[in-house]
Amino acid sequence: MRKTFFIFFLSLGCAISSFGQQIDYNEEKGYIANGYDVVSYFSNKVLRGISKYTYTYNNADYKFSSGANLEKFKANPKMYVPKYGGWCAYAMADKGEKVRINPKTFEIRNGKLYLFYNAFFDNTLESWLKEGPNELRKKADVNWDKIKYKK
Numbered sequence: 067m068r069k070t071f072f073i074f075f076l077s078l079g080c081a082i083s084s085f086g087q088q089i090d091y092n093e094e095k096g097y098i099a100n101g102y103d104v105v106s107y108f109s110n111k112v113l114r115g116i117s118k119y120t121y122t123y124n125n126a127d128y129k130f131s132s133g134a135n136l137e138k139f140k141a142n143p144k145m146y147v148p149k150y151g152g153w154c155a156y157a158m159a160d161k162g163e164k165v166r167i168n169p170k171t172f173e174i175r176n177g178k179l180y181l182f183y184n185a186f187f188d189n190t191l192e193s194w195l196k197e198g199p200n201e202l203r204k205k206a207d208v209n210w211d212k213i214k215y216k217k
Contacts, residue, residue: 087215091126092152092181094166098128099181102169104146105135107179112170123147148179150210155180156190159202162209175199 095101097115106113115129119136122128123143130136139146150158155173157165168184171191182191194202 088125089151089214090164090217091124092164092167093126096127098126098152099148100167100169101129103131103135104128104148104179105138106131107172108146108174110174112172126152145177146179148181150180150206151214152181154183154190155206156182156194156202158209159194159206162213164213173199175203 091098097120098104099107101115103113103115113131115131117129119130119133120127121130121136121139123139124147126147128139130139149155151164152167154165154167157163165183167181169181171182171184171189173180173182173191173194180194182189182194184191
């Protein structure tokens with residue numbers, strides 16, 4: 067009987083603590099995508115968000131370039147949230163690491179936003195495309211599940 071109660075309370079404690087975990091979003095410069103408008107990417111534009119149009123979703127802060135884009139995000143945030151918490155998709159696949167991004171380097175694939183590191187002659191979007199995004203995405207998904215709560 068004691069063992070049953072112990073297992074029950076241990077399970078309950080694990081369940082409660084998992085609800086308290088927060089995804090480690092890349093909020094460099096205080097916002098997802100360094101303050102660029104995540105909705106604008108879906109129109110193949112890279113627009114800076116402005117402070118007038120900000121929103122917090124899932125404990126991460128976003129900026130938008132217009133009220134219309136803010137409303138689009140509010141209506142369907144899961145569509146616009148960048149994969150892997152806004153960290154570099156290629157680095158997530160290649161090494162399972164959280165690497166900062168260049169918000170002007172992105173890809174929309176299968177309706178999802180992927181962001182990439184791009185500096186000093188190292189454009190990881192080019193590597194992503196060359197090495198095969200479908201296989202890399204599978205690796206990145208596995209790696210992200212392992213580290214998304216680690217700061």
